[in-house]
Structures are given as C-alpha cells and as structure tokens.
Amino acid sequence: MKTTKPGGQGTATGATPDLGISAQNTQGVVALLSRLLADEHVLYVRLRNYHWNLVGMSFGPLHALFQQQYEGLATDIDDIAERIRMLGADAPGTMAEFIQLATLAERPGELPGDRTMIAQLVSDHEAIIRHLRRDLRACDEQYDDMGTSDYLTTLMEQHEKMAWLLRAHIDQRG
Numbered sequence: 429m430k431t432t433k434p435g436g437q438g439t440a441t442g443a444t445p446d447l448g449i450s451a452q453n454t455q456g457v458v459a460l461l462s463r464l465l466a467d468e469h470v471l472y473v474r475l476r477n478y479h480w481n482l483v484g485m486s487f488g489p490l491h492a493l494f495q496q497q498y499e500g501l502a503t504d505i506d507d508i509a510e511r512i513r514m515l516g517a518d519a520p521g522t523m524a525e526f527i528q529l530a531t532l533a534e535r536p537g538e539l540p541g542d543r544t545m546i547a548q549l550v551s552d553h554e555a556i557i558r559h560l561r562r563d564l565r566a567c568d569e570q571y572d573d574m575g576t577s578d579y580l581t582t583l584m585e586q587h588e589k590m591a592w593l594l595r596a597h598i599d600q601r602g
C-alpha cells in the first residue's frame with residue numbers, strides 16, 4: 429500500500445509540496461488535524477443521532493438547530509481533510525480510523541432527554557474548543573504553520589458560537 433509522506437523538501441514531480449515547513453513540523457500539524465477530523469466526525473454523528481431521536485415540546489427548534497450544526501460541521505470536516513491533503517499527507521477517511529483517533533467518545537444505545545442532549549453537545553464543542561486553542565498556538569509557535577493556525581482560530585470561533593447557541597437553550601436567569 430502506498431502512503432504519502434508529508435512534508436519533504438520538494439521534488440521535480442511535485443508529489444510532495446514544498447511549503448517551507450519541515451517534514452517533522454508537517455507531521456505534527458497532520459497529527460493534530462487528523463485527531464480534529466476524527467472528533468468533528470464523532471460530534472457530527474452525535475448531532476444527527478439527536479436530530480433524529482429527539483422527543484419533547486422543544487422538538488421543532490432543536491431538530492432544526494441540530495441540523496444547522498451538523499450541516500456546518502460537514503463543511504468544516506471537508507475543509508480539515510483537504511487541509512491535510514494540501515500538506516501532502518493522506519487524510520483518514522474510514523469510521524475505524526475516526527474512532528481510533530478521536531478523543532470524544534461515542535455513547536451507543538444512550539438517548540437522553542433534550543436538556544441532557546444539549547449539555548452533551550455543549551461539552552463536545554467545549555472539548556474541541558480547548559483542543560483548538562492549544563493546537564492553534566502549537567501550529568504557530570512550534571510548527572511554524574501560520575496558515576493552519578489561522579484556520580484553526582476561525583474554526584474555534586465557529587465552535588464557540590455553536591456552543592453558545594446550544595447553551596442558551598438550557599441557561600436560566602434569576
């Protein structure tokens with residue numbers, strides 16, 4: 429099986445991109461992007477699961493909100509995988525790899541009530557945000573990849589907004 433080694437010094441064939449990032453640094457960036465890609469998939473599937481199996485008085489707005497979020501994540505997932513390809517590496521693309529790489533856990537057979545669903549999704553977004561905050565700094569300061577750092581900053585802001593949109597449904601005042 430042929431695999432693409434990320435981050436070489438550039439070749440006449442153009443097979444390995446020469447982006448001015450060392451092979452070692454590229455491997456570091458690809459590793460954190462691959463883990464992010466896996467976590468985004470776990471959250472994507474959880475959102476679809478909850479979109480389908482939600483019940484209760486808030487069905488309408490939550491059904492729509494969960495769909496809005498998994499549709500947004502589908503775009504992010506594509507962008508993350510294509511960023512890995514831009515760096516010259518192969519993107520993980522099977523469920524088995526995603527489960528192995530992910531830090532978020534699946535909960536087969538569990539269908540909580542709507543408030544617990546929201547709390548779980550907020551917790552997932554917040555875990556991804558914490559990883560992104562650490563990773564975007566590592567991309568800039570450790571791996572010399574400002575492009576990925578900039579991308580991850582924008583992605584973190586999107587997750588912060590998605591977390592707030594969910595959290596506002598269960599927050600109480602007074």
Ligand SMILES: [Fe+2]
Nearest residue numbers: 479480491495
């Ligand atoms: Fe649907």
